[in-house]
Amino acid sequence: MSQLQRPVIIQSQSIKLCCPRVAYRPPLFQRRRQSIHTKTVTDHDINRLASSPLHPLTLADLVKHGRPPLTTAQLLTSANFTLSILPARLAHRIQSLRNLPFIVVSNPHITKIHSNYLHSLSTLLPWAEREITTLEDEIKFAEVMADLVQTHSNTISILARGFLEARKYISPTDVTRFLDEHLRARIGTRLIAEQHIALHLSSQPHRKIMHEPEEEEDMGYNGVIDTKLRPAKIVQQCENIVGEICELKYGVRPHVVINGEPEYTFAHVPVHLEYIITELLKNAFRATVEQAHEREAIEVTIAPLPDDSPEAEYNEAIRKHGEGHVITGADQGNTDLASRCFTGKSTSPSPTADQQIRPLAHSTPGVTIRIRDRGGGIAPENYEHIWDYSFTTFNDDQASTSLSGGPGGGGGMDALNAISGPGGDGAHSLAGLGYGLPLGRAYAEYFGGGIAVQSMWGWGTDVYLSLRGVGRVEDNPYI
Ligand code: ADP
Ligand code: K
Ligand code: MG
Numbered sequence: 001m002s003q004l005q006r007p008v009i010i011q012s013q014s015i016k017l018c019c020p021r022v023a024y025r026p027p028l029f030q031r032r033r034q035s036i037h038t039k040t041v042t043d044h045d046i047n048r049l050a051s052s053p054l055h056p057l058t059l060a061d062l063v064k065h066g067r068p069p070l071t072t073a074q075l076l077t078s079a080n081f082t083l084s085i086l087p088a089r090l091a092h093r094i095q096s097l098r099n100l101p102f103i104v105v106s107n108p109h110i111t112k113i114h115s116n117y118l119h120s121l122s123t124l125l126p127w128a129e130r131e132i133t134t135l136e137d138e139i140k141f142a143e144v145m146a147d148l149v150q151t152h153s154n155t156i157s158i159l160a161r162g163f164l165e166a167r168k169y170i171s172p173t174d175v176t177r178f179l180d181e182h183l184r185a186r187i188g189t190r191l192i193a194e195q196h197i198a199l200h201l202s203s204q205p206h207r208k209i210m211h212e213p214e215e216e217e218d219m220g221y222n223g224v225i226d227t228k229l230r231p232a233k234i235v236q237q238c239e240n241i242v243g244e245i246c247e248l249k250y251g252v253r254p255h256v257v258i259n260g261e262p263e264y265t266f267a268h269v270p271v272h273l274e275y276i277i278t279e280l281l282k283n284a285f286r287a288t289v290e291q292a293h294e295r296e297a298i299e300v301t302i303a304p305l306p307d308d309s310p311e312a313e314y315n316e317a318i319r320k321h322g323e324g325h326v327i328t329g330a331d332q333g334n335t336d337l338a339s340r341c342f343t344g345k346s347t348s349p350s351p352t353a354d355q356q357i358r359p360l361a362h363s364t365p366g367v368t369i370r371i372r373d374r375g376g377g378i379a380p381e382n383y384e385h386i387w388d389y390s391f392t393t394f395n396d397d398q399a400s401t402s403l404s405g406g407p408g409g410g411g412g413m414d415a416l417n418a419i420s421g422p423g424g425d426g427a428h429s430l431a432g433l434g435y436g437l438p439l440g441r442a443y444a445e446y447f448g449g450g451i452a453v454q455s456m457w458g459w460g461t462d463v464y465l466s467l468r469g470v471g472r473v474e475d476n477p478y479i
Helices: 028-035 043-052 058-062 072-098 106-125 136-153 155-164 172-201 233-251 270-290 308-323 329-341 396-404 411-417 437-445
Strands: 223-230 256-260 266-268 298-304 369-372 449-458 460-467
Touching: 043 072, 043 106, 058 106, 058 172, 072 106, 072 172, 106 136, 155 172, 172 369, 172 437, 223 233, 223 270, 233 256, 233 270, 233 298, 233 369, 266 270, 270 298, 270 369, 270 437, 270 460, 329 411, 437 449, 437 460
Parallel strands: 256 298
Antiparallel strands: 223 266, 298 369, 369 460, 449 460
16 A cells, blocks of 8 residues: 555645635745644554544534634633544544545545645644643644645545546445545544634734734624525525636526515525535536527526424424534434425435534524526436435536546536535536536535435426524524
């Protein structure tokens, strides 16, 4: 395995933070990044860390350090908490990569991801078994977190390329199983790191150096969570972006009509919602235009769940178990209750502790967003495959041949760029290599929501995105 352990060169590029309202000053971080200490990771380190139990993360963990700006003591607590859970999570990912067939993990792209994880663990090890007690150390630690987020920003496109090249040696089912676990775990790891970075940037005394003053009046944010997120606003923003891409490719764009309750707000992670809505709109736009129905609006309905819905009962059940309670096997009854109400019942494997964050007590019931298009629906023979990571009906030949033919391909490269997810390298293509639906569902399910697709073959498609509120602002002192 030694060839997998070569050091990784960190590329300097700007970092896109999860929380869009918190501005980064990359040059400051880049200058300092060169001084990040590393410690060689041994197999013993990995085995030891991977065998330690994973911290069952809750949303309460993300907000428990207080409302920004934090005091020095709160900031140090956040840093130490972050440090206490990340190494084991990285070690689990390394182990799971090593469990892939050797010929797959030897693929240069998969090897690159393995090296990235080793690199990130090597930057955390010098901090292990010590406590962060000074602001000076906290600043250095925040740089380590920034490095971690940046190192893994292109993970999804690199993994996609790797699995595409190695597809002869691993079944689509095994790829989907691996990616479902890996990408869900990655969502949590990024959230933890980004939350600390966001708290760091918005806290005294750094804010004068690193925080854009004009952003300060925005009080809706607690780190990466927007407590006043308005889904309709995200839909409008995503409509603009997807519309541009659509117009570039097809020369036309359908328009979106929002109805239901466009003023509804709740607490959620904006970049997650942006990613999901973008992917769902891309699918709807593409289908609509390909059916030459661009004159027919895509209808987006925002439907908040009522307070007496089964969702509210579900939240009450969480409340009885105590604040920030994590749903475990013992709570299966309640989770079933929740999934009955949410149409997006998943067929993916049950989440493990490092994959799943559960809502806070006093959660708002949440919202269902229906995206309805007249794009002709999904052919029955394709229906069962739409959740596979690599399944796409988009430009089949172009997407896969340009990739297998080497770097620089047209549609395939665009497609890969389009699937990086939040914090990744952007979305330039209307459809990709089939990552939109499964990855979108992974984000939705992360906070207990889901995605369900209802197709009327020959007519159109309804997609139901269910999202559970992650905390009622007035009830929760932390948010
Ligand atoms: P991609 O968009 O890259 O193909 P997705 O996972 O987003 O990957 O979607 C997988 C497939 O599901 C699409 O290629 C398409 O065949 C089908 N699909 C998804 N959404 C729709 C829709 N709204 N209308 C018609 N087909 C759809
Ligand atoms: K797919
Ligand atoms: Mg898509």
